Amino acid sequence: MIQFSSTFLRAALIAGIFSVLPAAGGLAVEQASAHEFKAGTLTLNHPWTRATAKGAEMGGGFVTIVNTGNEADRLIGGSFALAGRTEVHEMTMDGDVMKMRQLEDGLDIPAGATVELKPGSYHLMFMKLTAPLEAGTKVKGSLKFEKAGEVPVEFAVEAMSAGAKGHMSGGHDAMPMGGTGMKHGG
Numbered sequence: 001m002i003q004f005s006s007t008f009l010r011a012a013l014i015a016g017i018f019s020v021l022p023a024a025g026g027l028a029v030e031q032a033s034a035h036e037f038k039a040g041t042l043t044l045n046h047p048w049t050r051a052t053a054k055g056a057e058m059g060g061g062f063v064t065i066v067n068t069g070n071e072a073d074r075l076i077g078g079s080f081a082l083a084g085r086t087e088v089h090e091m092t093m094d095g096d097v098m099k100m101r102q103l104e105d106g107l108d109i110p111a112g113a114t115v116e117l118k119p120g121s122y123h124l125m126f127m128k129l130t131a132p133l134e135a136g137t138k139v140k141g142s143l144k145f146e147k148a149g150e151v152p153v154e155f156a157v158e159a160m161s162a163g164a165k166g167h168m169s170g171g172h173d174a175m176p177m178g179g180t181g182m183k184h185g186g
């Protein structure tokens with residue numbers, strides 16, 4: 001579990017790192033670069049990530065997973081060409097404290113359901129980035145499911161400022177790991 005103090009959160013909001021406020025009219029950008037991947041009854045809509053500053057160690061991966069089948073599946077991991085490790089995470093707000101945790105058992109994708117990995121919620125966490133993510137490029141990776149197996153995808157890298165459309169910008173890449181206002185535990 002990683003927690004962010006309100007002080008850090010405020011600073012992050014000012015810096016535009018996180019924008020947790022919903023904003024209307026932001027879909028155009030995503031639709032313009034929409035792309036999808038299929039595996040059995042699963043459709044993976046528009047896998048994307050956000051550009052990172054030089055030296056950033058982490059990034060967030062987002063995608064909408066549609067399960068048109070009669071059986072549930074489970075997102076248990078993934079990969080990203082420019083990351084040392086990829087985990088499935090959940091972010092929640094507890095009052096004004098932002099919490100992030102790894103979903104060790106993965107994320108349930110119920111039959112007939114649409115599950116959205118998005119800033120401020122479920123996401124893939126790209127750890128130990130080996131290079132900055134550049135807006136406008138695509139990075140190969142995969143999503144790993146319990147039943148559907150490993151599905152190759154490409155993550156579209158969107159601008160750092162893409163947070164203006166209601167997504168939390170920056171993922172966690174700008175988090176001061178080990179810095180003030182953060183607690184590791186759990």
Ligand SMILES: [Cu+2]
Pocket residue numbers: 089090100101123124125172
């Ligand atoms: Cu995370």
